[in-house]
């Protein structure tokens with residue numbers, strides 16, 4: 001059998017991984033979340049339990065890697081930055097059901113899978129960054145972003161990014177496909193520039209006067225406000241304020257970061273320990289504050305910076321329902337040629 005260079009590389013990394021994967025006191029994590037967000041948690045977990053966390057981080061392709069590795073995969077726990085990927089992994093048979101009172105008691109029902117195959121850990125809202133200088137209104141709805149009065153005033157990252165697919169998926173669940181398509185067309189017509197860049201780039205555009213209203217996740221505001229390495233981001237943050245969109249049809253769209261246990265987790269017991277730790281009050285508070293997110297456990301307080309943005313009414317849709325609409329959302333983005 002001939003191996004292509006890519007599969008050879010994957011095989012090599014898997015073999016290297018396998019040499020330690022089955023050692024005592026280890027749990028293997030594949031993470032779509034940035035290492036700097038999760039490493040402080042893994043350190044604390046190690047101090048408490050003696051179990052060492054070995055992590056592979058990638059922004060893309062981890063689910064595909066799990067599929068390829070199949071039963072030989074060393075992975076125990078998958079961490080994601082959105083609900084869509086949790087549902088995708090579960091639908092592909094890559095997850096196993098985890099019955100743990102310690103987890104279920106901490107994660108509200110709407111933010112976990114009905115069959116206990118995945119669980120939310122932190123929550124973020126997809127909001128509007130409104131120019132402090134040019135936007136006078138204090139409230140807004142997602143529907144309003146498509147109103148012709150904002151022609152040339154709105155900016156967003158590409159429509160097929162998981163964060164936007166989540167929002168569009170929620171809109172489909174709330175208002176149906178036809179109304180969502182009309183909304184997307186209106187939103188596209190209001191864009192100041194073609195969708196490009198990440199959420200922070202949209203804040204930069206507001207600061208530069210290129211647009212007045214940007215669609216972005218809440219935590220980027222906190223990350224920019226406190227960015228000592230790139231202080232110009234503090235200026236981007238200072239140019240906007242957060243408005244939590246809501247209307248009678250739809251509250252503020254929230255998405256989750258979350259976790260699941262791999263179907264063939266070789267270190268099942270350590271994986272369970274890690275997952276229970278991540279759901280604990282202590283880890284929730286630390287995890288959420290690292291990235292300026294909302295803890296999924298309502299008993300755990302958000303950080304002061306996050307609390308300073310005010311309160312909002314989260315849309316109550318179940319995460320699974322939003323995730324189920326991802327494909328339909330991607331199709332609409334394509335149909336209206338949102339990114340072109």
Ligand SMILES: [Fe+2]
Pocket residue numbers: 081217
């Ligand atoms: Fe993000």
